[in-house]
Amino acid sequence: MPDDCFSAISSFLSSMAKLISHKTLLSTCLMLMLLINSCKFGASSEEITAFFIFGDSTVDTGNNNYTNTIAENSANYKPYGQRFFGEPTGRFSDGRVIVDLIAEYAKLPLIPPFLEASADFTNGANFASGGAGILPETNKGTVIDLPTQLKNYEAVQKTLVEKLGEIRAKELISEAVYFISLGIKQRLYGWLSGKSKNAGTLSPCNLCLHGHW
Template sequence: MSSVLSRRIVFSLMFLIMMMFSGHKADSKCVFEAIFNFGDSNSDTGGFWAAFPAQSGPWGMTYFKKPAGRASDGRLIIDFLAESLGMPFLSPYLQSIGSDFRHGANFATLASTVLLPNTSLFVTGISPFSLAIQLNQMKHFKVIVDESHSSDQPELKTLPSKDVFGKSLYTFYIGQNDFTSNLATIGVDGVKKYLPHVIGQIAGTIKEIYGIGGRTFLVLNLAPVGCYPAILTGFTHTFSDIDKFGCLIPVNKAVKYYNTLLKKTLSETRTELKNATIIYLDTNKILLDLFHHPKSYGLKYGVKACCGYGGRPYNFDQKLYCGNTKMIGNASATAKACRDPQNYVSWDGIHATEAANHRISMAILDGSISYPPFSLNNICNS
C-alpha cells in the first residue's frame, strides 16, 4: 500500500472518529464550531481599521458596496471559508463595537509580520500586531471565555462555549510582509536568510495553541509575489528576470524555497503533535496559475491591478496607492478602481480580488491543494 493511500485512510478514519465523538449527527453542518484566524491584510476583516480608522474609497465595492475593513474589492478567503461552513464573517478581535465572537475571532491585521517588527530587519509601515501579539490576544480571549463561563456574565451572549477551542479551525495566512518588506533593500538572498526563522515562529505558535486545546490547523503558504504589480514595479530587475507570463523569476524562486521549507517544517510538527491535524495549503499553486492563465479561470488580466494608477502594463505606481489622490507634476492624480474587478486577479497591486479569492477558496474546500488530504466540503457537508 502506498504512503499516500495510507495517509488518506488514516485521515478518513480520524474524521469519522471526530464526528462520532463530537456528538453531531450525520446531517449536521460541521464538526467545527468556530474559526480563529491569524494573519495580515490578506485575511484582515477589519482589525487594522478598527485600530486606525481611515479606510475609504473603492474598497469593498464588489460585495459590500462600501469599505468593509478588507484589503480587496470584496470577500477574502477567510470570508468564503466561514460562509461555506455556515458561519458568519469573523469579527476582528480589535473591533469593540458590534462584534460577535460565538463562532471565533480574527486576530489578523493589515501589515502584520510573523517576526517581531521592532528589529532592524523591518522597515517602517509594519503593523505592531505581529504573530506573537496575535497569539497573546488569542490566549487572553480564552481566559475571558473561561472566566465568563465560571460566572453569570452578560458577555456570554457574544462569546463561544467554553469547550469551543478543541472544536475549531485555526487558520494562518501570514508571512508575506516578512518576505516583501525588505526585498527592495536587501534582495532575494538577504531575505532568504531569515525565512527559516519566520517558519519556525509559525510552527512554534501552532505548538502553543495546541497546548491550550487547539487541534486542527490550516496553514496557507506564501503567494507568488513575483507576479504582484507592487513587486514588479518596486524590485530592481532586468528583462531576463521576467518569465513569459510577466512574473519575476528570482522572487518566485525564493517563494518556492520558503514554501518547500514551510511544508517540511509542518510535516515535522505534525509528527511531534500526535493528536493534531496540521494541513499545508498550497494556495500558491492556484494563485500562480491565475496570474499565468487568467482566461482559463474566466478572468482577463493577470499582472495588472484593477485599482491603481499608471496604466499599462501594471496599473500601479509606488507613490500612489489605490483610492489615494495626490499631485503628480502640476496635476492632481487619483488611483481609481476599474469597473470590472471580476476580470482581474490583482485588486490593488498587492492584494487579490474577490474573484481570485473565490477560486482559491474553492480549491481549499475541495481539498485539491491540501497536504495531507483534507476536504472541508466532505467533513462539513458545505
C-alpha cells in the same frame, strides 16, 4: 471538491484578479491551494465550532481600522469593499477575503475582528493585522504583531470561559479551526526585489489546523 466550495473559489479569483498586483496574486494562489485542500480533505462543516484567524493583510477583516497605522496598511477607503459590502470594511479586497469564504463554507457567520467593540466571539475571532510579518519588528508600532495577536487570543479564551463556562469553552476551542496567513508578502518582496538578505531563510507561514493549536 464540493460544488459550493468550487463556486466560492471561482468567485474569489474573479474578484481579486481585478484589484491586486501580480505579487499579491501569487500570494493569493498559495492560499487558494490551501483552501482547496481544506475543502477536499478537511473536517466537514458540521464539525467546526469556531474559527480563529491570525496573520496579515491577506486575512485582516478590519482590525487595522481600530489602530493608528499608516496609510499603506489601511483598507478603509475606496475601492476596497465595493463589490460585496458596498463600502470599505478594512478588508484588503474589493469584496471578501479568503477566510470569509471558509467561514461561509463552515456555515459560520463572518468572523469579527478582535478590536471590534461589539464583537461576539462565540463563533471565533480574527486577530490579523494588515502589514504584520513573520518577525515582530515588521512595521513595528503601526500593526498588531503576531505575539500580540496570540495575547489577544488568550484574552478571547478567558472571555469564552466567562461566557460559556469552562467545559463548553474548552470544547469550542478544541474543535475550532485555526488559520494563519503570515509572511507571504514579506518573502515575495525579498525574492522579487532582491532587497532582503533574509528572504532565503524566512518561510511563509500559511497553515490551516483542525483541533488543538
